[in-house]
Amino acid sequence: MDFKDYYAVLGVSESASPEEIKKSYRKLARKYHPDVSKEDNADEKFKDLGEAYEVLKDPEKRAEYDQLRKYGAQADGSFQPPPGWQSASGFGGGGYTDADSRQFSDFFEQMFGGGQGPGQGAGGFRQTVRMRGEDVHARLALFLEEVFNGSEKQVSFAVHEADEQGRVIARQKTLKVKIPAGMREGQHLRLKGQGSPGYGGAAPGDLLIEIELAPHPSFSVEGRDVVVTVPVAPWEAALGATITVPTVGSKVNVKVPKGTSSGRKLRLKGKGLPGKHPGDQIVVLQIAIPEQHSAEAEKLYEQLAEAEKAFNPRSKLHL
Amino acid sequence: MSDRNSILTVEVMDENGSTFTLHEVCERGECHAEFVIKLVNYGIIAPLEPAAEARQWLFDVAALARLHKARRLQRDLKMNLPGLAMSLELLDEVQDMRREVERLSRQLQQLTDE
Numbered sequence: 001m002d003f004k005d006y007y008a009v010l011g012v013s014e015s016a017s018p019e020e021i022k023k024s025y026r027k028l029a030r031k032y033h034p035d036v037s038k039e040d041n042a043d044e045k046f047k048d049l050g051e052a053y054e055v056l057k058d059p060e061k062r063a064e065y066d067q068l069r070k071y072g073a074q075a076d077g078s079f080q081p082p083p084g085w086q087s088a089s090g091f092g093g094g095g096y097t098d099a100d101s102r103q104f105s106d107f108f109e110q111m112f113g114g115g116q117g118p119g120q121g122a123g124g125f126r127q128t129v130r131m132r133g134e135d136v137h138a139r140l141a142l143f144l145e146e147v148f149n150g151s152e153k154q155v156s157f158a159v160h161e162a163d164e165q166g167r168v169i170a171r172q173k174t175l176k177v178k179i180p181a182g183m184r185e186g187q188h189l190r191l192k193g194q195g196s197p198g199y200g201g202a203a204p205g206d207l208l209i210e211i212e213l214a215p216h217p218s219f220s221v222e223g224r225d226v227v228v229t230v231p232v233a234p235w236e237a238a239l240g241a242t243i244t245v246p247t248v249g250s251k252v253n254v255k256v257p258k259g260t261s262s263g264r265k266l267r268l269k270g271k272g273l274p275g276k277h278p279g280d281q282i283v284v285l286q287i288a289i290p291e292q293h294s295a296e297a298e299k300l301y302e303q304l305a306e307a308e309k310a311f312n313p314r315s316k317l318h319l
Numbered sequence: 320m321s322d323r324n325s326i327l328t329v330e331v332m333d334e335n336g337s338t339f340t341l342h343e344v345c346e347r348g349e350c351h352a353e354f355v356i357k358l359v360n361y362g363i364i365a366p367l368e369p370a371a372e373a374r375q376w377l378f379d380v381a382a383l384a385r386l387h388k389a390r391r392l393q394r395d396l397k398m399n400l401p402g403l404a405m406s407l408e409l410l411d412e413v414q415d416m417r418r419e420v421e422r423l424s425r426q427l428q429q430l431t432d433e
Contacts, residue, residue, distance in 0.1 A: 026396075033395055035388050036410065038417070046395075135347050137387065185418075188380045190337070205347070208384060218429075220422045229429050286430060 004107045006052035006065065014066070018057065025053040051104045061112060068111060133196035133205035134160060141212040142183060144219055144226070148248045148274060150181035155209060159196040177209070182275035185213045185221065219248060224279025225272045231288035232256055245283050247271050254283060262287040338367060338377040348386040355386065361404040363389055 007014055010024045031037060032045040039045070055061045138157040146153075155177050158170045175194060183189075188208055195205025213221055220227045230245045240258035244251050247268070254266055264285045272279020293301070312319075345352050356373055358364045364385045366376035378386075385407065392398055392406060 029396060033392065035391055036406075050395075132346050134349075135383070135387070137384065186381075188384060190380060208380060210384065215421065215425060220425060222422075229426060 002107060003069075004048070004051070004105060005069075006056050009048045009052040010056065012056075018059075021053070021056050025049060025057070029053075047104070051108050054104070055108070055112065065111070130200040130202040131198060132202045133198040135205040136195040136207050138207060138209050139212055140177075140179075140189075140209050141214045142179065143214050144216045144221065144248055146179065147183055147213065148181060151179045153177050153179055155207075157207065161197045162199065175207070179211075182273055182278075183211045184224070184273065185211060187211045218246060221273065222282075224275070224277070225282050226279065227282045227284065229284045229286050231286050232260070234287055234289055237261070237285065237287050247281055256285060260285055260287075338379055339383055341366075341373055341376045341378075344378050344383055344386055347383060348390055350386075350390060357400055358386065358389060358403075361400050363400075363404050363407055 007016070010016075010021060010028065012020055012024050016024075028049050029046065032039070032042045032049060034043045034046055036042075037046075055065050136157050136159055138155055140153060140155060142151065142153075153176070154174060156172060156174045159173050160168055161171055163169050173194075175191070177189075177191065179189070188210055191207040191209070193204045194207035197204045218228055226248060228246060230243070232241070232243060235241075236243065236256055237260040238258070240260075241256045242253050243256055245254050245268075252268065252271070254268065256266075257264075262285065266283040266285065268281040268283065270278045271281035290297075339347065341352055341355060344355055348355070352373070355364070359366065359369070359373075359376075364378065364382040366378055366382070368375070368377065389403055389407065393403055398406065
């Protein structure tokens with residue numbers, strides 16, 4: 001079993017006062033709250049924080065923990081509780097805390113679980129009361145191609161349910177889900193009855209999936225529109241041309257109007273996100289020049305500069 | 320697991336998708352109606368027809384997801400309602416800005432690559 005250094009988790013020293021511990025916990029809880037933080041392991045960090053604070057805020061548990069810390073650490077860095085260890089403060093009896101101890105680590109469970117299962121305190125209550133199962137939230141990232149074509153995805157998430165002893169445990173659940181075409185970022189899907197099971201014969205909760213869009217190397221999405229930047233040669237922009245532009249999963253020919261400036265947008269009706277009201281594809285034209293010109297081309301540019309002397313591209317800047 | 324082998328067809332929740340009554344969101348959010356009414360009064364969540372009486376309110380799934388989020392923040396960070404309202408608004412703003420920054424930096428990347 002790994003030893004959990006609760007002082008390190010909270011970023012405080014062993015001699016920290018209760019006020020310092022509280023202050024540090026509050027600050028880090030704001031920082032790592034999974035609804036606030038964008039860090040990948042925010043969930044894990046927030047859980048560790050809650051667990052560390054649960055022990056260190058309580059003088060009795062803190063004293064026990066300090067003892068364990070002193071005598072339980074092994075030479076190889078692993079951890080064994082001292083022989084005959086049993087927590088006097090106990091945790092599983094219920095009513096001791098309002099924290100959700102189902103979330104805590106094996107280390108916590110072994111040290112402070114008091115031999116009973118987590119969530120045991122509510123066991124009797126759960127047996128007799130009918131209670132609808134929890135809704136479970138999950139996020140699912142889709143590639144743009146999947147948004148266009150629809151897809152079949154595997155979704156994994158944890159549900160809470162009671163085991164034979166009435167203890168609440170987290171169970172990993174995996175479903176194969178058919179995602180329809182045309183989903184937008186932030187849109188939700190509901191899978192009825194796929195959340196946590198209900199208690200006492202009550203209905204299970206739902207699984208609510210929030211859709212995210214994975215970044216695409218060429219296309220970006222604005223609402224229902226798909227935006228793509230397409231380079232054109234200076235002569236194509238000046239003279240007009242028919243060019244091929246990519247669409248998601250295909251390509252189309254479009255006419256670049258004569259005298260196009262960099263940044264000009266062309267709208268391809270109905271080529272955006274599919275759906276009842278499909279979006280458009282916006283093509284942003286960008287003038288690109290070759291890295292190196294031939295001597296002949298340079299001469300032609302010089303002629304061009306001479307012929308277009310009157311043109312001031314910086315007139316808007318009053319230069 | 321047997322779950323994994325069967326493919327489930329989902330219900331898309333959008334403007335025309337299913338809605339939840341005040342009673343249903345309370346049950347799902349494990350909270351009292353008073354709390355939901357306060358969230359509505361603070362503009363944290365909104366029913367589809369805000370003019371209607373609370374008994375007739377209907378909420379979409381986005382409002383339900385927001386209610387869950389508000390409950391988590393309130394429980395974990397001990398926030399009061401004005402703080403909750405402001406935090407959720409700022410979090411929305413941050414999320415929009417993050418997306419915008421991501422989009423713009425990708426565009427910029429494309430421009431400088433070419």
